[in-house]
């Protein structure tokens with residue numbers, strides 16, 4: 172803006188200079204013409220009076236000829252006129268320069284303010300937008316000096332916005348939002364910040380709160396303010412508002428966490444009678460926090476936030492731990508350790524699962540090589556997802572990783588489920604056969620829970636059946652579960668497969684499985700899934716103690 176001003180100033184000043192020089196030039200030309208005319212007139216008058224041209228004659232006519240006296244004055248008149256008019260011109264032009272610069276400055280100022288306003292405000296309601304709101308929350312956090320004070324963020328969602336938009340059109344929903352914004356603006360003055368951060372979501376920032384409980388009454392105030400009916404295109408309607416509330420610092424130390432958790436509280440509010448809810452960490456389990464996880468999953472692999480935990484499998488035929496199941500964990504920067512149930516199903520809905528499978532296979536192959544190199548004879552079971560058996564690139568991917576890691580395929584077991592095969596059996600068979608031909612082994616996971624067909628089981632190159640833990644856990648108390656387990660063990664053995672029972676967490680269950688002829692057990696009784704270092708420690712120290720348990 173100053174740049175614009177000074178440039179304009181220079182530009183106008185230069186123009187004044189040009190104008191001034193033009194005026195002076197015209198005056199000079201006038202002087203020259205006047206002087207030439209004076210000389211010619213003097214010479215003419217001298218010749219006319221004395222009959223010749225001489226200095227005496229010139230002096231004589233200059234003294235006596237009144238017309239020449241007037242002509243003598245003309246150059247001075249020109250000189251004076253030139254000087255005078257250029258001064259006047261310069262004066263007027265300067266005034267013009269000042270005026271125009273001022274005007275330009277003001278206009279640039281207004282433009283700049285407007286542009287700044289537009290990028291920080293919502294055009295429909297004139298309220299601060301998301302960017303400005305986040306900024307204000309950040310400033311609020313920074314200026315929160317006292318431990319006693321806190322700030323609060325409330326998300327206010329207009330629940331029937333979409334319905335209004337769908338039935339009465341966009342203008343109607345805009346009108347509803349505008350009316351809501353007027354009520355909120357009149358209910359909350361500075362220092363509170365009220366903003367519109369999404370099409371149907373307003374947010375309120377309250378600072379310097381000394382008593383947190385008062386915030387809950389604010390939620391009731393908002394409901395009261397929005398209680399009176401609205402008139403949208405002559406239709407009388409109610410506004411269904413839900414409010415999610417968080418406090419700083421209790422519920423998060425930064426604006427992203429606060430707003431995200433206020434969103435979780437909002438989700439809970441939608442299903443509560445009060446229409447508002449204060450965030451509680453226990454809500455995380457029941458809300459679509461997963462929705463926000465989705466956006467972060469992409470980078471989880473790249474940022475190295477995934478980790479494989481290993482759960483030992485005990486071979487009852489020789490009482491040795493000779494294999495382990497690799498179970499993925501996500502060390503989330505904010506939520507801490509996340510179990511696969513929180514993110515694997517989400518990944519399975521998108522192509523992200525391919526990146527996860529690739530990472531898990533590669534990491535477990537590298538681990539198998541490491542263990543082999545350090546003298547451990549541990550094979551690793553890896554879980555494939557249902558989507559993987561529809562991916563024709565999987566065999567080549569595994570071949571590539573096998574080449575890169577140098578793994579012996581016999582050290583690896585791939586766990587698949589019955590349902591993942593049945594969704595597209597022909598493709599699945601082809602993929603499984605190609606991987607089998609490379610030497611990798613397959614296991615049917617969660618056996619008994621899916622729709623299975625014996626003929627498929629027979630056709631597939633399997634090595635193991637894993638009986639689902641839902642049958643195993645009640646084997647002592649539920650007769651039908653005991654029958655299923657017994658039948659499965661026999662079936663597997665008849666098909667030449669080894670049987671693993673998972674979810675073994677009771678010594679008596681283990682003894683029964685041993686009597687039934689089960690080959691391998693896995694469960695909390697032995698150990699929970701552990702990070703590599705803990706697994707290795709467990710192998711060297713706890714295994715002996717464990718042997719006492721199995722032989723009791």
Ligand code: C2E
Nearest residue numbers: 498499510511512515531554555556674675676694695700
């Ligand atoms: P799963 O394949 O059935 O894995 C066994 C699950 O049972 C593991 O849960 C394990 O911690 C748990 N478990 C083991 N012993 C016991 C026990 O004695 N009692 C009880 N109650 N549970 C026991 P986790 O690690 O939470 O994994 C859950 C599921 O997530 C897995 O079920 C598997 O389907 C999937 N998953 C895990 N890692 C991966 C992966 O790398 N890729 C894919 N695609 N899926 C994975």
Ligand code: CA
Nearest residue numbers: 496554586616
């Ligand atoms: Ca498994």
Ligand code: CA
Nearest residue numbers: 616617637673
């Ligand atoms: Ca399982």
